[in-house]
Amino acid sequence: MAAPQRKTASGVGSPDEAEGQVRVPPQAARSVKRSYWRMVWQQFWRRRISQVGLFFIGGIFIVALSADFLASDKPIVLRMDGQTYLFPNLRDPAELRMYDNHQIIDEMKPGDWALMPLISRWGVNNHDFVSVLALGHHPQPPTRRHLLGTDPSGRDVMTRVIHGTRVSLAVGILAVSIMVVVGVILGSLAGYYGGWVDGVIMRFVEIFLCIPPLLLIVTVLAVLAPTGWWMVVAMMACIGLTGWTNIARLIRGEIFKVKTQEYVQASRALGGSDARIIVRHVIPNSISPVLVAATFGIASAILLEGALSFLGFGIPPDMASWGGILTEARGHIPAWWLAIYPGLAIFITVTAYNLVGEGLRDAIDPRLKT
Amino acid sequence: MKDDDVLLECENLKTYFPVRGGVLSRKVGDVRAVDGVSLQVRKGETVGLVGESGCGKSTLGRTLLKLYEPTSGKIRFQGRDITNYGSGRMRPLRRKLQMIFQDPYASLNPRMTVGSIVGEALIIHGLEDSRSRKKRVMELLEKVGLLPDAADRYPHEFSGGQRQRIGIARALSVSPEVIIADEPVSALDVSIQAQVINLLKDLQEEFSLTYIFIAHDLNVVEYFSDRVAVMYLGKIVEEASSSELYRNPRHPYTKALLSAVPEPKPRAEKKGRILLEGDVPSPMNPPSGCYFHPRCSQATARCRVEPPETYRIAEDHRVACLLEEEAAIADVGHEKAEQARSLGDGTGG
Numbered sequence: 201m202a203a204p205q206r207k208t209a210s211g212v213g214s215p216d217e218a219e220g221q222v223r224v225p226p227q228a229a230r231s232v233k234r235s236y237w238r239m240v241w242q243q244f245w246r247r248r249i250s251q252v253g254l255f256f257i258g259g260i261f262i263v264a265l266s267a268d269f270l271a272s273d274k275p276i277v278l279r280m281d282g283q284t285y286l287f288p289n290l291r292d293p294a295e296l297r298m299y300d301n302h303q304i305i306d307e308m309k310p311g312d313w314a315l316m317p318l319i320s321r322w323g324v325n326n327h328d329f330v331s332v333l334a335l336g337h338h339p340q341p342p343t344r345r346h347l348l349g350t351d352p353s354g355r356d357v358m359t360r361v362i363h364g365t366r367v368s369l370a371v372g373i374l375a376v377s378i379m380v381v382v383g384v385i386l387g388s389l390a391g392y393y394g395g396w397v398d399g400v401i402m403r404f405v406e407i408f409l410c411i412p413p414l415l416l417i418v419t420v421l422a423v424l425a426p427t428g429w430w431m432v433v434a435m436m437a438c439i440g441l442t443g444w445t446n447i448a449r450l451i452r453g454e455i456f457k458v459k460t461q462e463y464v465q466a467s468r469a470l471g472g473s474d475a476r477i478i479v480r481h482v483i484p485n486s487i488s489p490v491l492v493a494a495t496f497g498i499a500s501a502i503l504l505e506g507a508l509s510f511l512g513f514g515i516p517p518d519m520a521s522w523g524g525i526l527t528e529a530r531g532h533i534p535a536w537w538l539a540i541y542p543g544l545a546i547f548i549t550v551t552a553y554n555l556v557g558e559g560l561r562d563a564i565d566p567r568l569k570t
Numbered sequence: 571m572k573d574d575d576v577l578l579e580c581e582n583l584k585t586y587f588p589v590r591g592g593v594l595s596r597k598v599g600d601v602r603a604v605d606g607v608s609l610q611v612r613k614g615e616t617v618g619l620v621g622e623s624g625c626g627k628s629t630l631g632r633t634l635l636k637l638y639e640p641t642s643g644k645i646r647f648q649g650r651d652i653t654n655y656g657s658g659r660m661r662p663l664r665r666k667l668q669m670i671f672q673d674p675y676a677s678l679n680p681r682m683t684v685g686s687i688v689g690e691a692l693i694i695h696g697l698e699d700s701r702s703r704k705k706r707v708m709e710l711l712e713k714v715g716l717l718p719d720a721a722d723r724y725p726h727e728f729s730g731g732q733r734q735r736i737g738i739a740r741a742l743s744v745s746p747e748v749i750i751a752d753e754p755v756s757a758l759d760v761s762i763q764a765q766v767i768n769l770l771k772d773l774q775e776e777f778s779l780t781y782i783f784i785a786h787d788l789n790v791v792e793y794f795s796d797r798v799a800v801m802y803l804g805k806i807v808e809e810a811s812s813s814e815l816y817r818n819p820r821h822p823y824t825k826a827l828l829s830a831v832p833e834p835k836p837r838a839e840k841k842g843r844i845l846l847e848g849d850v851p852s853p854m855n856p857p858s859g860c861y862f863h864p865r866c867s868q869a870t871a872r873c874r875v876e877p878p879e880t881y882r883i884a885e886d887h888r889v890a891c892l893l894e895e896e897a898a899i900a901d902v903g904h905e906k907a908e909q910a911r912s913l914g915d916g917t918g919g
Contacts (some may be wrong), residue, residue, distance in 0.1 A: 235724055236681055444798065462677035463687075469635055470691040471664035473657070480690075484681040 202534040240488070243563035250559025254553035264365040271359035273300040273323025275314040280304070288319060299494075300326055320347065322356030324363050326519045329354065339528075339535045350538035351528050357537060361545050363520035368549060371436050371505040372498035379441025382495050383447025384483065390448065391455030391486075398452070404543040405445045415502065418513050431516055435508065439501050447490050454486030455542055461485075488564040495557030506546050522546050576649075577780055578634065578667070578748050579610040585626075585633045589854060602853045603629035605804030606643070608880075611748065616774070616781040618812065620788060620827070624850055626804040627784045628672070629697035631750040634782070635667050636660055647748075654883030662789035665695055668746035672753040678725035684711070685721030691743045710739040714769060731762035738769065742777070750782045755790060767794060786832045792816050797886070800824045803853055803861040807882075810887035820880055822866045830855045860892065868893060 244250050269276060272289035274296060279285075288296050296304075301321040304314060321330065331345055331354075332338065338354040343363060348357040390401035417438040426434045458464065459482055467477050509515050509523025510530075517524060522542040529538035584607075586600035603626040611617050619627045632638050634645060636655065642742045646655045646684050652663060671677035678687055692698050698706055708718040714735040725733055734754060741749055751770065755763040767790060773779060785791050791798055792812055799809040799824065808821040819825045826844040835918055851857050857864050863873040880890045 235683075358798075461672040462673055463679040465632070465637055465739070466669065466671060466677055467679075467690065468637055469664060469667075469669045470740070470744065471661040471694045472690070476694065480681050480682070485679065 202302075208459045218228060240560075240563045244559045247559050249555055250563075253555025253559065255554045256548060257556060260365055260369065260552065262548055263362060264369045267363045267366055268317075270318050270569065271320035271322065271324075271356070272317040273321070273326040275301060275304065275316050278312075279306065279313045279314070280308070302330070319362065320356055320358045322346070322359045324359055326354060326359070327354040327519055328356065339532055339538060341535070342537055348541050349535070351525060351538060352532055357525065357541055360520040360525055361522065361541050364522040364525065364542065364545065365549075367432060367515055367521040368502045368546070370432060370504060371439070371504045372549075372553070374433075375436040375501040376441035376494050376497045378437060379443040379447055379497055380490060382440065383444035384451055384490060386444070387448030387451035388455055388478055388483055388486075391452035392459055392474070392482060394456075401448070402452075405448055408442060408445045408482070411442055413439060414508070416442055417504075417508060421513055428516065428519065431519075435505060435515075436501075437484040439504055441495055447493055448500070450489050450493055451483075451486055454489060455482055456539070458482050458485045491563065492557055492561040495553055495560055499553035500555070502546065502550055504554070575612045575614075576610050577613045578782075579608075579646050579648070580630075580634060580900075581608050581644040581646070583607045583609075583630070583633060583645065584641045585629050585638050586641040599854050602626075602642075602804050602856060605638075605853075605856070607801075607804070607806050608716060609799060609806065609809075611782060613747075613780055614774075614778055615796040616783055616794055618791035618798040618838055619784045619801060620649055620781060620786060620791050620798060621801035622786060622918075624698045624853070625801045626853070627801050628752050630801070631669070631752050631782060631784050635664075635669055635750060637669075639764060661695075665690060665691075665744040666747045668741040668749045670737050670741050670749060670751040670754045674730045674737060675757075677737050678733055680725055681856055682724075683721065683726060684716075684723055684728075686723070687736060688721070688743055691740065695744060697744070706743070707739075710743055711736075713742065713773070713893075714739045729762075730758050731766060734758060734766050735769065738766075738773070741805075742773065745777070746779070748780045750784070752784045752918065753786070754783075756785065756787065763790065770794070788816075788828060800827065803850060803856055805861060805890065806888075807862065807891065808887075808889045810884075814884070814887050818887075820883060820887070821862075821891045821895075822868050823862050 217566040225438055241409075263270065268289045274288040274292065275285075276289055277284070277286055278288055278296075285291075285293060285296065300309075300323060301314075301316060305521055308314070328338075328346070328350060331340065331350075335343070338350045339352050340350045340354075342349045346358065348361065351360065386401050386404070403545050417435055420434055420438050422436060423430070464481050467481055472480075505515075505521065506523035506526065509521050510526050512527060515521035515524050522545050525542040526540055529535060532538060584602070584605055585604040589599045589601060590596065591598040605626070607626075607630055609630075610615070619630065621627050627639060633640050636645070640653060643653070644651055647663060647667065651731045652660070653741040655663070678684075682690075685704070685707050688710055689703050692703045692706060699704075700765050704721075707721055711718055711720055716732060716735055716739070720728070720732075720736070725736065728736065734747065734757075738754075754770070755766050758766060770781070771794070774781060781794075783791065783794055785794075795812045797809065798812045798815045799806045800815075800821065800906065801807065802823050808815065808824045810818075815824065816828065819828050823846075824843075826846050829844045844867070848865050851861070851864060859875045860866070860869070860878050862871045866873065870892070876892065877888045878892045880888050881894045882888050884895055
């Protein structure tokens with residue numbers, strides 16, 4: 201690593217004290233503020249592979265946010281019968297409810313026009329009955345009509361992979377947010393107060409460690425039987441509530457180290473309350489390993505969601521999810537496109553998160569000079 | 571000269587840290603970091619606290635600030651007994667009692683800008699609104715000899731001496747009356763030590779501060795302090811005005827410490843260097859009688875069993891050593907002290 205040389209490059213920290221006033225080296229005064237996170241970012245960005253990971257995650261986010269513009273059964277802008285519809289793909293106006301893109305095109309008169317979704321003209325639950333006549337039963341292999349083929353009920357795989365990004369990202373990020381919030385709060389209480397508080401919290405950690413996440417999720421989903429997005433929420437909550445233990449233990453260990461530091465004593469000597477000391481001094485100095493763990497956590501939550509959907513417990517079939525598409529490949533062995541494309545999507549996303557996590561870990565690990 | 575001008579005092583103060591062991595983490599003993607210390611600090615003076623590593627001088631300093639809970643004894647500040655004050659009642663007093671820390675690298679939060687480090691206490695005590703706070707931080711930085719633009723930067727951009735100045739600015743921010751300086755220069759280069767020491771002296775004059783100055787460098791303490799207390803294994807073994815102590819050390823431990831001070835002139839003949847044998851005994855299990863007897867060249871059989879009382883052998887000179895018993899019983903008059911001084915010259919460093 202070229203890290204150590206770089207750190208002193210700005211020349212700050214040299215014992216440059218003249219008689220009375222202490223002068224700050226001029227080149228340091230000109231350099232940008234180099235906070236800790238800035239240095240971490242520089243370390244992170246220096247590695248090409250972490251850049252690649254970050255670009256992929258950025259791309260995946262864009263796909264998830266703009267899924268309705270990339271793939272939908274309604275146009276983005278439509279001029280028809282003297283009326284202009286803006287974003288029917290988002291609004292789903294009542295007059296157009298009976299139409300999909302293909303029927304709209306068929307019924308267009310001169311003067312009518314439409315801006316179609318950018319990648320796929322099929323909706324998430326848009327069953328293609330027409331092509332059955334020409335190509336036989338679904339699932340159909342990739343054709344020009346369905347670039348990544350269709351699933352057994354005649355829905356476009358491309359569209360479902362694009363929309364499945366939303367579920368995967370939502371599950372990953374929200375599950376990990378729950379993990380981090382619960383883990384950081386309980387972990388820092390345990391680490392800061394120690395004693396019986398620590399004892400009680402760590403026993404809880406051990407109890408939760410014993411619960412296999414898959415089993416808990418299956419049980420919760422079976423008992424609560426949530427529908428639609430509630431299903432996703434329940435799943436995220438379950439993943440979050442079983443995964444926080446790791447984060448709690450990480451931050452607890454860090455806090456044991458940090459709380460004996462003199463700046464913590466200094467804040468107490470100044471009259472700082474426990475809450476202030478924890479929030480302003482202890483957590484900011486022990487949070488970095490948690491960030492790394494959270495990044496890896498997103499990757500494993502996405503995998504877990506895929507596994508659950510694959511087992512048929514996850515996302516309901518009318519919602520697109522990568523694991524859900526994979527499941528359908530199971531009953532239709534020669535339909536390789538049902539396995540390869542969602543599998544690829546999961547692979548890329550998980551790899552991207554892992555690359556970023558690794559880059560972050562290495563950027564934090566050499567214990568940047570503080 | 572007692573009473574009225576005593577600002578901070580402690581009486582038979584003890585700070586023990588429990589040692590836990592075994593499966594059930596039961597208490598198996600105590601580390602007696604501070605073991606019965608009585609000390610008075612008068613307004614405007616500087617009390618030096620010296621002793622080797624692990625003798626409890628830092629713990630004493632922190633206990634006086636109630637950063638550690640005292641096990642027994644009393645702490646009084648301005649006549650008020652603050653021993654049992656909780657953190658809430660302690661908060662207003664924290665403005666008057668401040669601390670400067672030893673390690674300029676560990677004592678500043680690396681994630682905060684210098685401005686927010688120095689200004690933190692102003693927020694805690696609700697002293698200024700955000701605009702005047704900024705101004706006050708600038709003033710403080712200037713006061714300790716830093717440029718005001720330091721406020722926007724992070725501690726790692728500064729050298730050790732500069733960081734120590736930041737720590738001093740932080741302590742000054744609440745306009746304290748007493749500052750406990752816990753080895754404020756031990757981690758610094760010699761040339762910078764002098765600057766920081768002089769800064770502390772100037773600030774003392776300007777704000778009429780009272781210092782408790784913890785150090786192990788005897789030269790620095792002699793220069794800086796009005797009075798010096800020597801600690802050994804959690805107890806004060808000798809206490810005197812600094813000129814008296816350096817001219818006329820009475821306790822065998824003080825003599826050994828002073829004889830170990832390096833001479834600035836390498837060729838100068840070393841007179842009567844006293845080498846201490848062995849290590850400091852464990853504060854978990856201190857020796858019987860006088861804690862110092864296993865390493866004392868003059869120890870008698872009595873020292874082994876009888877803990878020494880503190881004898882006042884002269885005005886403002888106290889020694890906890892059985893050997894002083896006779897001298898103390900005889901008289902504490904002026905002549906005696908003079909005589910003692912001339913006697914002490916032979917062994918003094």
